[in-house]
Amino acid sequence: MAAGGITIENLPKELPLDTFNKLTNNFSQDRLQGTGAFGSVYKGILDDGGLVAVKKLAENAPVPHDQVFATEVQNIMVLEHENIVKLLAFCREAQNRLVQISGRHIIAEITETLLCYEFFPNGSLEKNLFGDQSTDWETRFKIIKGICNGIHFLHTLPLPVLHLGLKPQNILLDEKMTPKIGDFGFSRIFGKDQTRKNTQSIVGSVGYMAPEYLYKGEISARSDIYSLGLIIMEISTREKNTSSPVQKHARNYIEGVKKSWTLEKIISEYTELEEQEHGFDQVAGCINIGLKCVEIDQHKRPTIQMVLDMLNAIPMDEEVSLPV
Structure with a gap:
């Protein structure tokens, strides 16, 4: 699925949620690479065939989204070293979503936090x-x-x-x-x-x-x-x-x-x-x-x-x- 002409070379630092949906085929199960304490990681495919890893933060992560976002984006994104994973892009976008609370369905504003990294074919x-x-x-x-x-x-x-x-x-x-x-x-x-x-x-x-x-x-x-x-x-x-x-x-x-x-x-x-x-x-x-x-x-x-x-x-x- 196309992702608006995005390649590794021209990947913007901040991307809209829609672009992440396209990169991961709407976070489909066949793109799922693993799940951990902070959320799930998906394989993202760019227009030129290049691969990225997209982490979708879990709503019940042990550290609040704001803290993870501030740490990884504001502090870690600027680090450049051969032995440190490079954070390539991110998304923080609020959306209205139908959720169930105490047996009732209500419209709530949910903030999606997504982080985009280099992809590693050899895994962990x-x-x-x-x-x-x-x-x-x-x-x-x-x-x-x-x-x-x-x-x-x-x-x-x-x-x-x-x-x-x-x-x-x-x-x-x-x-x-x-x-x-x-x-x-x-x-x-x-x-x-x-x-x-x-x-x-x-x-x-x-x-x-x-x-x-x-x-x-x-x-x-x-x-x-x-x-x-x-x-x-x-x-x-x-x-x-x-x-x-x-x-x-x-x-x-x-x-x-x-x-x-x-x-x-x-x-x-x-x-x-x-x-x-x-x-x-x-x-x-x-x-x-x-x-x-x-x-x-x-x-x-x-x-x-x-x-x-x-x-x-x-x-x-x-x-x-x-x-x-």
């Missing part, structure tokens, strides 16, 4: 982490570095951005498997001299929230480091963090990784790395970094700069030049 990191066709170690190592580079960019902005919703579902992979951090609905902009803040509303990803945030409502850059540590461990071990709504914290998973993932286990699980000089060291190094990031005492966790320094200190295998 979660879809690529586990299973028989799981991603090879070289790619996993690059993904870890890319995520850390993205967090470093956010945390070192003049006004730092805390994501506060880091999890594999919110990290998307492009055609080259480059990770892009997305879904900034929970994020906070921190003042230059702020180091921590308390919040009354505890919202986030079960099993990825730092304990001081989960139990005290205290947030800081170290909250993201905790979530990052769990993601690094999941990528490195290929084992899923099995936290549940009943057991909101990830201590059992963390203790399991700490106890089980010895060098012997790494060698047995990554037999394909036997011929690489530093492959096992890389896996062990990343697991060790992940464990440092999930210290219960937040003050013992490394900063994102320290994480990058540790990653860069891990030995790399030299590129072997093939004869021409």
Whole structure:
């Protein structure tokens, strides 16, 4: 269905609701890519065949539409980094709609909030982490570095951005498997001299929230480091963090990784790395970094700069030049 001659190159920042309807074929089920806490994501097709992802915010999202809109559009739209999802366009349009309230049908003004992003054919990191066709170690190592580079960019902005919703579902992979951090609905902009803040509303990803945030409502850059540590461990071990709504914290998973993932286990699980000089060291190094990031005492966790320094200190295998 045509979308008024729109391509990626000439995509306006603000689009009317009718255009989003055309891009997604009226948000048809066959375009649905997934559903999360903030709403549903649909594939949008531009006139030139280019693809975009359209997020339609849910009316019962855990964070009010106004807050998500302000965060993602006013703050995140201007961010430019290889490892941050690019917000391309948006829509915020009120419409009169027939709704049922207390058994009665009334006409109410409903504001539709839509966000348009780059489209990622490889989907989320979660879809690529586990299973028989799981991603090879070289790619996993690059993904870890890319995520850390993205967090470093956010945390070192003049006004730092805390994501506060880091999890594999919110990290998307492009055609080259480059990770892009997305879904900034929970994020906070921190003042230059702020180091921590308390919040009354505890919202986030079960099993990825730092304990001081989960139990005290205290947030800081170290909250993201905790979530990052769990993601690094999941990528490195290929084992899923099995936290549940009943057991909101990830201590059992963390203790399991700490106890089980010895060098012997790494060698047995990554037999394909036997011929690489530093492959096992890389896996062990990343697991060790992940464990440092999930210290219960937040003050013992490394900063994102320290994480990058540790990653860069891990030995790399030299590129072997093939004869021409």
